[in-house]
Amino acid sequence: MSPVAQRLRAHLPPTPLRQLLHVEAWAALGGWIDFLAILGLAVWQFQAGAQGLVMISVCMLLPGIVASRWVGRWCDAGHARALLRTSLWLRGAMTLGLLVCTQFDVFLVLLALRSLLFSVYQPAIQVMGVRTVPVALRDRFQAQLTLVMSTAKVLAPLLGAACAALWGERWALLLAALASGMALLALRSVPQQEAEPAPAQSQPHPTAPAIATAQQSGSAKPVLASGSLLALLWMVGTEWMAAAVYNNLSPAVLHKAGLGSHWLGIVAGVSGLGNVLASAWMVRRRKVAQGWMSLALPAAWVGVCTLGYGAMFTWDSPHMRWGLLFWAVLSSMGMATYLIAQNRFMVQHHAPQLGRASAAVQATQNSCLLLGPFAGAWVFSQHGTLALYMASSLVIAVGLVLLPLVLRLCQRQERVDGLPA
DSSP states (O other): OOHHHHHHHHHSOOHHHHHHHHHHHHHHHHHHHHHHHHHHIIIIISOOOHHHHHHHHHHHHHHHHHHHHHHHHHIIIIIHHHHHHHHHHHHHHHHHHHHHOOOHHHHHHHHHHHHHHHHHHHHHHHHHHHHHSOGGGHHHHHHHHHHHHHHHHHHHHHHHHHHHHHHOHHHHHHHHHHHHHHHHHHHHTSOOSOOOOOOGGGOSSOOHHHHHHHHHHTOOOOGGGOHHHHHHHHHHHHHHHHHHHHHTTHHHHHHHTTOOTHHHHHHHHHHHHHHHHHHHHHHHOSSOOOSTHHHHHHHHHHHHHHHHHHHGGGOOSTTHHHHHHHHHHHHHHHHHHHHHHHHHHHHHHHGGGHHHHHHHHHHHHHHHHHHHHHHHHHHHHHHOHHHHHHHHHHHHHHHHHHHHHHHHHHHHHHHHTTSOO
16 A cells, blocks of 8 residues: 555544444435425425425424434434434435425425434434444544534535536435435444443443443433533523524525625535534544533634624625625534534433433424524514624523523532432
C-alpha cells in the first residue's frame, strides 16, 4: 500500500463505526430526498394551500411523537436492528406507494406511516452505536454521525432537484426508495457483537445488567424520571423551539426582503456547509467539553447568530446579502456543535436506556417543530422580520437563564427518589 493510501486509511473510522455510518448516510440521504419530493408533490400536484400544508406537517410529525415511547422501549429491549431493518423495508415500500398515489387523503395516510417509520430510525441508530462502537470511539462516532447527516442534507436537494428537473418529482421518490435499499444492504454488514462496556468509574448511571435486574424486581427507575434527562429535554426544547419559530417562515422572510426564490436554496446550501464544517472540526477535536457547558455554549452562540441574521434585514446596504450568508454559516456551525454535544450527553449519561432517551429527545424535537411555526407566524404577521428573530433568540436566552433552576429542581427530584444526581 502506498504512503498516501496509508495516510488516507489512517483517517478512516474503524470498521464497525464505518459500517454503521454507511447505514446512516444512505438512510439520511433517502429521508431528505423524499421529504423534499413530498413537499413538491403537495404544492404542485395536489395544489395544497395553507390548510393542506398544515395537515401535511401534522401527519409528518404527530404519529412519530405518539409512537416514540414504545419505539424507545423496543430499541432498549434488544430489537433495534430488527426495527431499523423493518422500518427501512416499509419506508421503501411507502415511498413507492407515493409514486402511484393520486388522492390527497391517501397521500396524508402515507405521510402518517412515514412519520411512524422515521420515529424508529434515530433511536435505533443510537442504540446500535452504543452496542457496536467501542467506548473510546463513541464521542468521535457522534461527531461523524452529524457530519454524515449534514452532508446528506447538502447533497439531497442537489440530487433530488436534478432528478425532478429531468424526470419529475415522482422519480425523485424512486431515488429515495433506492437509497433506503442501499441502507438495508449496508445494515447487513454491521456487526452484531456487543462493544466492550464502559469502565465502571466512568459510568454515572447503573449498568445495563443492573437495570435489567432492577426491572425484573420492579425497582427500576423509568428513564423519563431521570433528572438529567428532564434537564436535557429542557435544553432540547429550548434550542429546537427557537429554530422552529422561524425555519418554516424563511421563504416569506426572504420574499418580503425582495430576494428571489433562489435565495432560499442559497441560504439552505450555505447553512448545510456550516453544518459540515463544524462537524468535521468536531471529528478532529481530541478534547471536548463535558457536562452542561458543552450544551449551553453552542446554544448561546446560536442565539447570538440568529439575532445577527435577523438584524441584516434592517440593514439598507448592498452588503446585506453577504451579511445574511455570514450569519447563516455561523449559526449553522453552532447548531451542528450543539447537536453533537446533545448526542454525546445522551450516550454518556443514558447508555443503558439510550433507546428511550433518544426517543424522548426526538419526540421533544418534533413537538417543537409542530408547535413553533404557529408562534412564529403570529410574531411575523404582527411585528415583522426583526421581531421574529428576536423572539427566537429570546427563547434561547430564557432557556439558558432558567437552566440552573431546572438543574436544581431535577437534582432535588433525584435525591427524593434515592438516586444520585
